[in-house]
Amino acid sequence: MQNATAAEAPVTLTYRDAVREALHAALRDDPRVFLMGEDVGRYGGSYAVSKGLLETFGAERIRDTPLCESTFVGAGIGAALGGMRPIVEVMTVNFSLLALDQIVNNAATLSHMSGGQLNVPLVIRLATGAGRQLGAQHSHSLEGWYAHIPGLRIAVPATIDDARFMLAAALRLPDPVLLFEHLYLYNMQGTLTEGLEQVDLERAAIRRTGRDVTLISYGWSLHKCLAAAATLAAEGIEAEVLDLRSLRPLDEATIMASVRHTHHALIVDEGWRSGSLAAEIVTRIVEQAFYELDAPVARLCTAEVPIPYAQHLEEAALPSPARIAAAARELLTSARGP
Amino acid sequence: MTQSRLHVPHPPARPGEKPDFSYLEIPPAGREPRPDTLAPALEIERLGTGMVRVLDEQGHAVGAWNPHLEPEDLQVALRHMLLTRHFDERMQRMQRQGRISFYMKSTGEEAVAVAQAMALEPGDMLFPSYRTQGLFIVRGKSLVDLMCQCLSNTRDMCRGRQMPIMYHWAEGNIFSISGNLATQFPQAVGWAMAAAIKGEDRIAATWIGEGSSAEADFHHAMTFAAVYQAPVILNVVNNQWAISSFQGFAGGERRTFAQRGPGYGIPGVRVDGNDFLAVYAVTRWAAERARASGGPTLIEHVTYRAAAHSTSDDPSRYRPKEEWQAWPLGDPITRLKNHLIALGEWSEERHAALEKELEAHVTACWKEAVTYGTLTEGPTLDPVSMFEDVFHDMPPHLKRQREELRRLLAAQHAAAAAQVPDGEG
Secondary structure: OOOOOOOOOEEEEEEHHHHHHHHHHHHHHHEEEEEEEEEOOOOOOOOOOOOHHHHHHOOOOOOOOOOOHHHHHHHHHHHHOOOOEEEEEEOOHHHHHHHHHHHHHHHHOOHHHHHOOOOOEEEEEEEEEOOOOOOOOOOOOHHHHHHOOOOOOEEEEOOOHHHHHHHHHHHHHHOOOEEEEEOOOOEEEEEEEOOOOOOOOOEEEEEOOOOOEEEEEEHHHHHHHHHHHHHHHHHOOOOOEOOOEEEEEHHHHHHHHHHHHOOOOEEEEEEEEEOOHHHHHHHHHHHHHHHOOOOEEEEEEEEOOOOOOOHHHHHHHOOOOHHHHHHHHHHHHEEEOH | OOOOOOOOOOOOOOOOOOOOOOOOOOOEEEEEEEEOOOOOHHHHHHOOOOOOOEEOOOOOEEEOOOOOOOOOHHHEEEEEHHHHHHHHHHHHHHOOOOOOOOOOOOOOOOOHHHHHHOOOOOOOOOEEOOOHHHHHHOOOOOOHHHHHHHOOOOOOOOOOOOOOOOOOOOOOEOOOOOOOOOOOOHHHHHHHHHHHHHHOOOOOEEEEEEOOOHOOHHHHHHHHHHHOOEEEEEEEOOOEEEOEHHHHHHOOOOOOOOHHHHHHHOOEEEEEEEOHHHHHHHHHHHHHHHOOOOOOEEEEEEOOOOOOOOOOOOOHHOOOHHHHHOOOOOOOOHHHHHHHHOOOOOOOOHHHHHHHHHHHHHHHHHHHHHHHEEEEEEOOOOOHHHOOOOOOOHHHHHHHHHHHHHHHHHHHHHHHHHHHOOOOO
């Protein structure tokens, strides 16, 4: 897979390839690791992430399952307790709701309830998000919900580097980790940072520096923020773009440092506004950096409707670079006062 | 020392290999006895291991399950099945041309939905899966309406909110189709329980694929249906494939899906799903039983998914291309056609004429449907309409978001209009 010599230009790969390489490396390096989920074997996964892995690792380690989320996640917990390092793929976050009892009432609680006698080193990979015209039952962004649950770690790879290395970081942890892969990103192309061999699962990352306003987001929204920042730059507004990376725990230090630097914060979250992750971040900024702010914290979220199917309706429901730029301008204007 | 080993089911044939359906034991038509509709579940367990078949190899209807339908009814059935197939073909083509984003064909399984919809009463409530479009066709939903849903246009019954083929038709007593599998099973049981509480003679019927019968909802629904003796027909359409997972992955390697019924105290009947007459007869039997307070019936329809799972799927990656040709239960349309010809009530000429007529009908419907809008050309649904129906009465926060969107769209519209160079637009 990585056969480029050091002298050659970095290989262009997709986000999907990067996740596949991560899986390949994990399976190669640790015999306890296996992948389990619907259509992950011969079919190569619903989003073609595991394509080719069956041929290399065999049907026991690239394991197709019956269509039953509650049980293949439950079985993953059992296997993790039994000393394995299972990676469970759930086709979309919407389908993970069928496994909520296993995830929320079991994986998240077992270590605590057992007085620390048990650990559940389980990794669950879920496709999340909208933008592919898959309607309300396959397009929601529920990672903010999961980030509410103590005992779970929630991470969101938004870049090629994170897609390649977050899985290994998750597998190193003794806790259950949910990795949310935005389905719009699978075809995104890029290159790996040369020499990078691992990433952490704790720190947020500044993906673009700027002095005027901090755009805080994750997943697909990160790329919309970067696009908006480019537009704003042409107008003389320098936006700093922060990639949360981990939704639980939240890297407050990086968020507050950026806000103290720009004095303006706009949170872009593909989840719904009411009771959202964005709401949590606003609260923390208000709690910890209120006197640093030159304007009220703003947020841009998805319209509070089930994600519609029709393309123009779906687009109208989601944050877009144009809306992010508009919201940033408004934030800076309101700061200057009437 | 003994050592346990993990069994990972493997389908009998992969691409490049010879199709192999030797795992299916197919009894001759007419063999299975037809028990009294109120026979106790445990006395008729045999119906779950055999296979009810009426049409024999020569196209004759034989045995106790022959429903003795009039030739006119059989001709109507043939028409519905053919229309379903032509509709599917057209919509698949339209997806390939980029006119719609997604489609799912029911090719090879048309007898299941068509025979069952014809065997049930119009007031019976149907809780479909996503490969039972024949239900809508039998109940008289116009193809234009179905196409408009797939186009997500201004006449779309779901107002642009659902993926193509996830129809909903309240007036026709057909419940919304769910992309999250198996949820319709408990809902159908609940509806049937309500019908029984109200003392109605209406029953419910629901469909699930053999693959999604692994979902918990299937098993919970079976328990509830048995406990309350709900008047419901629970159908497992065993078309051998759940996307790339063959039926062994749903637990079909050691028991039939119909055999699960007796485990819950529900009669399980296995039927040749490509035999229109057999599906019709078994459905009538189960419906009579339900209406007479005999409780639920589980029916396994043995059929074959001849097409891809959906337009996003390429089955040549995981199964032999020739499987459909090798499928031992044949094509349901050909089999009914041959039966009508054997009866002297049909001919190749009439069949060809009917195909031509239906194709023209489908073409005319498509032409009309696109006048209500397509994915790329207007008229289109107003984006602000998406805030409607989230709640019956729109709460203030949605009114606010609707206003924000309205303002944003107006600004975008104005900006776009300002950019149009002279002489254009």
